[in-house]
Amino acid sequence: MTTLALNGLGRIGRLLVRRLGASRPGLLGAVNDPAPLEQLVHLLRYDSVHGPSERPIEGFAEGGQDFLLLGDHRVPLFHASDPAEIPFPSPTRLVVEASGRFTRRADAARHLKGGVTHVLISAPSPDADYTVIAPVNRAGLDPGRHRVISNASCTAHATAPMLKILDDAFGLEHAGMSTVHVVTNDQRLLDLPHKDLRRARAAFQSIIPTTSSAFGALHRALPDLPPGFDGVALRVPTLNVNLVDVVATLRRDADPASIKAAYASALAGPWKGLVGLAPPHAVSCDITGRAESVLMDLDLTLMLGPRFVKVFGWHDNETGYAARLGELVLDLTERL
Template structure:
């Protein structure tokens, strides 16, 4: 089980804590929480239990005080505990991230959600206390730290410090990824009408940004957003081609984004809407991107799990300037808080490899062998989605992986989960296989490792025995080693 620590128990930290407890308690364990020390333990428990935006928490969180916040020291920052059911989570108050004793509590991953330690140098200070991986819950400031958005560019363990960017970026990036992959984007701009945040003022007061100095609940406040630029960190070919502005509006959460994009292909509202409908049904975007044709307003989407909800009724083509597609409205349900989404697939157990098996198994095939087998489920790991899936398919999932690259841990999880569901239902799975590339065979190997108890060597050996031309490359073997370590725990 993955042990998680939280540094910064404000909006993002508390909502991440709620989500982890309510939806992922079997996969992650909160091992320690570091707070600002501005309240005793009872105060932090109260703010978890009662939330103006997301209402009363479904679980009861209790507190146990060891010492008052002003009595903590660098050597002993423990204030007390939060208790949820049988779990007892240490609550700390240490202002220096280098002095937080993550190692003492066995923490693997730290969610850095203070909003203060957003440079690589500051975030890496958590390593001194024993943290192995640090996720910055905001756009990173300077340095060479990767930005990763679930469903767009999945983290593959390249570094021990990464950024999950902002809530708006998590909403925009999957939508831009779909538009760009289907139609190509020449340039784009966005405007977000965004709920106000706690760096604004309730009453007019001092602020270096004189617009943000004004009362948040009484004004529409024009300001900047880094969401467009952050999106191009996840889709590098759009750098310099995407920008945006923001309007902070008097709602506490539930935001909307208007995207205007010049597309490379002539298209229509119907074609663009269909692209989003198909993406919402793709396992890659499950829980990330949804669509709606209902006449919704901002309060209707508060509390929804998805990063983005595309409103199909609000798109409009800007004639006669094809291929301009403007005013694609996207509802952003998560406001400033629910940025950390942990996604896992379920465990299974049955596999067959080879074109000689055509009922209830996994076929690692070439496209010319596809139609003869009565396949109902296809996994496509090509870099580009070359053609529409056949109508006879019941499930089609595109997990794009570049030539010579490896599927990400999330793609291994998703792919093996799809195989499991199909095999249990007695359906044949077609894993799209291309000579000279080990992308698809590596997903089958992950399935063998995870569900059949194979070692990496045995899984690779079986695949190469059945399909000698399906060579799993070193980059994929290294990713599989990490995958095997994860599922052996």
């Protein structure tokens, strides 16, 4: 069994620790994050969106080395800023790069030293060896050739099944997407300089139009997407759960009933567990904690013509993404 290490205890890194602590408590061999031990322990224990940890989490220092205690499992905690300087213990072979800082291949590949053979980036990467969106293209992942791997983004994992199910059932002539997206730590709490002048504005004061990293990941994972597939993200002042709006021109006629039937039938096929149905009259807080990649709100489906459709899907951008990341981690640790 491959030993796993984690670089970065941000939003996704902490949720991944919680998930692995519940399913495979002995798998995590080491963690790195520059923040002090006591701060990291507190943030692992308590979460303003997802609530307190269901399992005990402690921290302590011994012989000059920090440790996390996840239940009864001791995990060394390092505090390096440069991936090349992290002393991950042998026999670590897989590193999850979850800091958000090292998304380019050359930067993430700085982990490839000692016994580390593979890096899994918990974000879109412009030049990773392979970008995975399960189950669209996971079968094409070849650890023998792909050493720096991207798990795409939460929005990409939500949008891919929405597009693929439509394409399989009706064909796609044209398509676009917009996402109503919660604020993230890459925005300013109050007005402050940022290279994106819209993200420089106070995150909880406005609806903030900006770009989405999902489009590059979607084009890499779904190379047959219609030419020009693109869209926009609208950042809104909430903490969790996004709504994806896909608009498409179909190759074959459809109606609301056939659109709904296509998504409903997909739930029992390869998308089982990854695509779900939103509860009736859902609002965003109803989706918190759901682990599916997307929950289709079929009551919002709009036919704007026999081949022109709008469909909507909710997703918990943190829980759902951490679930896909954890599944890919378990797959890789079995294959390496």
